[in-house]
Amino acid sequence: MLKVNNLRAGIEEKEILKGINLEIKAGEVHAIMGPNGSGKSTLSSVIAGKEEYEVLDGDILLNGESILEMDPEERAHEGVFLSFQYPVEIPGVTVTNFIKTAINESRKARGLEDMPASDMLKMIREKSELLEIDRKFLSRSLNEGFSGGEKKRNEIFQMAMLEPKLSILDETDSGLDIDALRIVANGVNKLRSEDNAVLVITHYQRLLEYIVPDVVHVLVDGKIVKTGGKELALELEEKGYDWIKAELA
Amino acid sequence: MSLKDKLVSSHIVFQESLDPDSPIYDVRNEAIKHFEEAGFPTKKDEAWKYTSLNKIIKPDYSIFPNGEAGLDYKDVKRYFLHSLDTYKIVFIDGVFSSHLSETTHAGIDVCTMRSALTKSKYKAVIDVYFNKIAPKESLISLNTAFAKEGAYINIPKNKVADKPIEIIHFSTGNEAATMLQPRNLVVAGENAEVQIIERHQSLTENPVLTNSVTEIFADKRANVDYYKIQNDTPEASLIDNTYVDQYDDTIVSVHTFSLGGKLTRNNLNFYQKGEHIDSILKGVTIIGEKQHVDHNTLVHHAQPNCESHQDYKGIYDDNSTGVFNGKVYVDKIAQKTNAYQSNNNILVDDKATINSKPQLEIFADDVRCSHGCTIGQLDESALFYLRSRGIPKKEARALLMYAFANTVLESVKIPQLKERITKQIANKLGVNVGFAL
Ligand SMILES: Nc1ncnc2c1ncn2[C@@H]1O[C@H](COP(=O)(O)OP(=O)(O)OP(=O)(O)O)[C@@H](O)[C@H]1O
Ligand SMILES: [Mg+2]
Numbered sequence: 001m002l003k004v005n006n007l008r009a010g011i012e013e014k015e016i017l018k019g020i021n022l023e024i025k026a027g028e029v030h031a032i033m034g035p036n037g038s039g040k041s042t043l044s045s046v047i048a049g050k051e052e053y054e055v056l057d058g059d060i061l062l063n064g065e066s067i068l069e070m071d072p073e074e075r076a077h078e079g080v081f082l083s084f085q086y087p088v089e090i091p092g093v094t095v096t097n098f099i100k101t102a103i104n105e106s107r108k109a110r111g112l113e114d115m116p117a118s119d120m121l122k123m124i125r126e127k128s129e130l131l132e133i134d135r136k137f138l139s140r141s142l143n144e145g146f147s148g149g150e151k152k153r154n155e156i157f158q159m160a161m162l163e164p165k166l167s168i169l170d171e172t173d174s175g176l177d178i179d180a181l182r183i184v185a186n187g188v189n190k191l192r193s194e195d196n197a198v199l200v201i202t203h204y205q206r207l208l209e210y211i212v213p214d215v216v217h218v219l220v221d222g223k224i225v226k227t228g229g230k231e232l233a234l235e236l237e238e239k240g241y242d243w244i245k246a247e248l249a
Numbered sequence: 250m251s252l253k254d255k256l257v258s259s260h261i262v263f264q265e266s267l268d269p270d271s272p273i274y275d276v277r278n279e280a281i282k283h284f285e286e287a288g289f290p291t292k293k294d295e296a297w298k299y300t301s302l303n304k305i306i307k308p309d310y311s312i313f314p315n316g317e318a319g320l321d322y323k324d325v326k327r328y329f330l331h332s333l334d335t336y337k338i339v340f341i342d343g344v345f346s347s348h349l350s351e352t353t354h355a356g357i358d359v360c361t362m363r364s365a366l367t368k369s370k371y372k373a374v375i376d377v378y379f380n381k382i383a384p385k386e387s388l389i390s391l392n393t394a395f396a397k398e399g400a401y402i403n404i405p406k407n408k409v410a411d412k413p414i415e416i417i418h419f420s421t422g423n424e425a426a427t428m429l430q431p432r433n434l435v436v437a438g439e440n441a442e443v444q445i446i447e448r449h450q451s452l453t454e455n456p457v458l459t460n461s462v463t464e465i466f467a468d469k470r471a472n473v474d475y476y477k478i479q480n481d482t483p484e485a486s487l488i489d490n491t492y493v494d495q496y497d498d499t500i501v502s503v504h505t506f507s508l509g510g511k512l513t514r515n516n517l518n519f520y521q522k523g524e525h526i527d528s529i530l531k532g533v534t535i536i537g538e539k540q541h542v543d544h545n546t547l548v549h550h551a552q553p554n555c556e557s558h559q560d561y562k563g564i565y566d567d568n569s570t571g572v573f574n575g576k577v578y579v580d581k582i583a584q585k586t587n588a589y590q591s592n593n594n595i596l597v598d599d600k601a602t603i604n605s606k607p608q609l610e611i612f613a614d615d616v617r618c619s620h621g622c623t624i625g626q627l628d629e630s631a632l633f634y635l636r637s638r639g640i641p642k643k644e645a646r647a648l649l650m651y652a653f654a655n656t657v658l659e660s661v662k663i664p665q666l667k668e669r670i671t672k673q674i675a676n677k678l679g680v681n682v683g684f685a686l
Contacts, residue, residue: 048637052629076639088634092652098638101648106639141652158638 001026001197007058009046016042018222027194032201034219040201044170048082049075077109079165083155090142127160131187148175168199173207185210205237252306272375280393287387299572299604300543305486308456310428314342318421333665336414338400343429362399382492392430392462399432406438413444422453433463437471448478451485463491467499475503481510490516497523505532507542518547526555531657537566547576550583559590565601573605581612590620647678
């Protein structure tokens with residue numbers, strides 16, 4: 001599904017990603033953990049196509065095709081979805097209008113007609129129930145004045161609506177209370193299938209108890225320095241990152 | 250001959266054609282004298298620092314356009330709020346079109362200024378209200394000197410206009426260049442309520458210059474809700490002069506939608522002459538190419554316990570230019586005033602410019618006044634967020650611009666009008682995004 005080959009990227013003079021290699025197959029869940037500032041969000045943004053970052057070397061392939069030349073919207077149309085660590089507030093656009101526009105633009109890109117309003121409503125109802133989102137919420141301006149947890153839940157609602165192939169969840173767990181974490185994780189699990197893949201970025205083992213990863217990677221200073229099974233997450237939670245850094249030194 | 254000379258010499262002929270017993274015969278004479286002395290404003294005048302009329306007054310305008318052109322309703326239907334039942338006062342090249350209009354005298358007067366100025370039964374109202382608040386400025390005097398036609402709306406005490414009133418000025422371009430000077434008067438008596446929509450529409454690419462004056466009086470507890478749609482052709486310019494007098498417990502709001510035209514200048518002044526008044530001034534400007542829109546507002550708080558709310562949003566593309574000059578005066582006795590003003594602008598193209606100048610003069614000490622002005626580009630992180638959800642760049646930009654302007658649209662109280670303007674804005678932004686409004 002996703003293949004990242006020797007990816008180097010940065011901003012202005014600063015190199016942030018220093019040669020990342022990563023392969024995620026359809027049906028898999030991978031987790032990336034790593035200290036603050038190691039480049040996790042940068043990697044997510046580069047995969048989603050944020051133009052601010054410059055790719056210096058390497059490639060990103062989605063189902064065998066390079067997506068580096070694609071605009072963010074084209075990547076979305078190909079099935080890439082990023083749940084933002086810090087979702088942006090957009091006053092004046094309601095959640096509902098936003099999601100309708102997003103869905104219909106993606107359909108347009110695939111040569112499809114707009115989704116009939118009744119189907120849209122039905123889908124919105126189903127997905128908001130899945131994530132236990134109050135309907136009133138949907139007529140509010142996108143993320144404006146949402147609590148940290150509400151923003152994250154809204155990200156996963158969008159994911160559920162857009163049905164992506166590759167979902168990158170950048171610290172979706174931070175800000176969620178214990179119940180919300182379970183609801184959101186449960187929502188993500190329901191969306192999993194043999195043809196899609198999930199990349200979970202987190203600092204905590206707790207999320208991974210719900211969304212169980214097949215592979216865990218450790219990102220330190222722009223490089224993946226260790227890869228293992230789900231037990232690696234437990235080990236990191238216990239011991240922190242110092243032992244890995246020591247191994248590297 | 251310069252336009253000024255032409256106007257001054259034409260006035261003699263004009264005055265001869267009028268009834269010397271007219272209640273405003275002398276007023277017109279004085280006005281032309283004042284215009285002759287003062288001339289058109291220039292950039293040397295502080296209030297016209299960023300707006301030059303030089304190019305606008307060049308064409309050889311017909312001052313008394315031949316008003317014989319007829320229009321079929323079906324050809325101009327789209328300029329009306331056709332989905333809504335309204336009274337209509339319609340002019341074609343400055344001449345009243347009874348064919349396209351729907352006036353009334355049933356309890357309220359919705360008719361022409363010509364009737365009001367010539368029929369004796371209106372004399373009392375004209376004597377009290379005509380040319381009483383418009384300040385002595387050259388363009389006002391020019392309009393007064395030629396005042397003859399326009400809309401006359403009188404909603405007496407305790408009456409509510411049963412439907413909105415549309416005032417539409419068409420210019421057909423049957424003259425190479427046309428100058429129009431409509432004169433409107435709106436009088437809302439105690440507890441009266443009225444909604445008015447005004448629009449100036451040129452139907453060709455021939456130059457049109459409109460110098461319009463509107464005076465609005467709101468007596469105690471009256472409610473006046475006024476909308477100006479400025480979406481004219483690239484060769485049409487408009488100088489709109491609107492003056493509002495408010496008495497105790499009135500609410501008057503003026504929304505201005507400036508979406509097209511060559512040069513648009515809005516002089517909008519509110520004078521608060523009672524207590525517990527609310528004055529609402531809102532505007533959305535979306536222009537491009539070499540268009541120019543200038544909002545020159547004044548709210549004069551002269552009594553205690555009043556409010557004013559100014560919210561102007563501007564989106565400027567290409568080489569367009571915007572001006573916002575918002576003045577708030579708070580007199581010493583106007584304690585407990587709440588005056589808010591905000592002017593937010595997005596420059597889509599770095600060749601576009603905006604001059605934003607708030608002027609607050611506050612002489613009372615117990616007041617709440619705030620003003621804010623921002624000039625920026627579209628928020629890149631918001632743009633990325635929308636694009637990452639599959640919304641293409643152009644649509645994402647349009648969505649953000651729409652959202653930016655939306656705070657002003659929210660307060661439009663006529664749903665059909667709101668829908669209409671929303672569509673015009675979407676058109677203007679060049680997209681058909683699927684957001685329901
Ligand atoms: N737009 C930017 N401009 C300047 N520096 C940046 C920018 N984006 C990222 N960086 C820097 O790159 C490094 C990696 O940042 P990134 O946000 O990817 O870290 P992270 O691993 O997601 O951290 P956290 O766990 O705190 O979320 C940091 O040092 C950060 O300051
Ligand atoms: Mg991060």
